[in-house]
Amino acid sequence: MGGAFWALLKRDMLLAFRRRADWLNPLVFFVIVVTLFPLGIGPDPGLLRDIAPGVLWVAALLATLLALDGLFRSDFDDGSLEQLLLSPQPLSVLVLAKVLAHWLVTGLPLLLLSPLLAVVMQLQVVAIPVLLVSLLVGTLTLSLVGAIGAALTVGLQRGGVLLALLVLPLFIPVLIFGSSSVIAAASGFAVDAQLYLLGALFLLALVLAPPAIAAALRISTE
């Protein structure tokens, strides 16, 4: 079981790296969305600092959403998704490998780029570690929850907009706890509560999402 998990993880990462648009586009999207805010509301550093946690988090959330659309798409198109469903390994474990691979290729670069954008948005330097931790746990949760929506819409024409409609409401708790942890850190308050809650959401998603993704994939491929 573990062997299949790692094999699939490696395969997916290799494939994803080769399809550069898959991981590069969400990243560029993240940068551009954040850049739009100072242009839209003015370069006042105080104002930017105030809205930085929310802007960074919303932009990261949208970039994750954008990346999710391709999570199962290519495997669905070339038929390897059906192969996966026929595999004797438990499907929940396999989809977990796919989601993790997808996050490593699309979520991790996002995370690494976020301090740069935090500086651009005038966010206090003390809040940057909290931003990183909250984005780490948060985008993992978003990937797990969003993968349910991606699995439900993978067989559909124009599934992208529908995917956004299905999963954005489910992203709200992560957004609330994530951005508020950064706000608290920037104001010098304790952030444990927010981070624990984010961790709890992650664990919940880790347990509940894989079976739901597996069930959704079975429906979409029949």
Add this chain to the structure above:
Amino acid sequence: MFQWFHRLAASKNFYRLAEILGPLFGVLGAILLTLGVYRGLFVAPTDYEQGESYRIIYVHVPSAWMSMFVYMVMAFCSALFLIWKMKLADIIAEVSAPMGAAFTFLALATGSLWGKPMWGTWWEWDARLTSELILLFLYIGYMALRASIDNRGSAARAAAILALVGVVNIPIIHYSVEWWNTLHQPASITKFDTPSIHISMLVPLLMMALGFTFFYFTNMLSRARSVILEREANNNWVKDRFRENRL
């Protein structure tokens, strides 16, 4: 118990039961709603803090209750459908969704109309209104997913999964929104909470809530019957009923 349940799930038996219960609930609902509106508008005393504006409670709170209740019905039916493949449960979930969305819309609209005199603004990011808004998104997503899958069986199962994912998330969303609300407005109290509501105010509220529930059930049963008729138009019991002119 389980056998009884299975017999009920047969569309023919459900149809017969719904035929009796539907009109009965309709009459009960109409009586309760009439009484509730009458007592709510004429009998219940004026609130000493909010004046007459509090009377919006008699349509706002029942709508908000129904918006949650209908989602619970949908989620429960979705579970029945996924576990025991009860087609009837899927039909109930399908016909409930638009009504649930309508109640959610009502809760939002009346909440906004109540908010204007209370807060001085049409929209306040109050925890309960915000939760209702997100609930409306969940309903819309459910209906959109159902509408975009052509195969009826796949659409039913995909929608059922989404409803279950939604129902797990509703308490989390609700909690997070409340938390967010208290964080950003520590001074504000939820104005929709009526801490010690007088009995003469409470009775019409309960009548309205029950009336709304009966109203939902009678409509849900009738719509479920219509879906069953369409799907089973070729079955013998439908043909028999058609010939006897008692569809």
Add this chain to the structure above:
Amino acid sequence: MTEFLAMGGYAAYVWPSFGLTFIVMVTIQLSTFSRRRKAIAAVRRQHAVNTQKNQQAGTGESV
């Protein structure tokens, strides 16, 4: 009566709330009725198709 309609100055909020609720509930009820009419029409159509088929097959069975 005028005093009742004025709702203590809150008429502009109370009456639209009740009116909107009324409209939405009537709409739900009407759409339920039209759904039922549609379903009965579908059964009738199906019945007509079946009768025609039986006649063509010459079974003589009057369904």
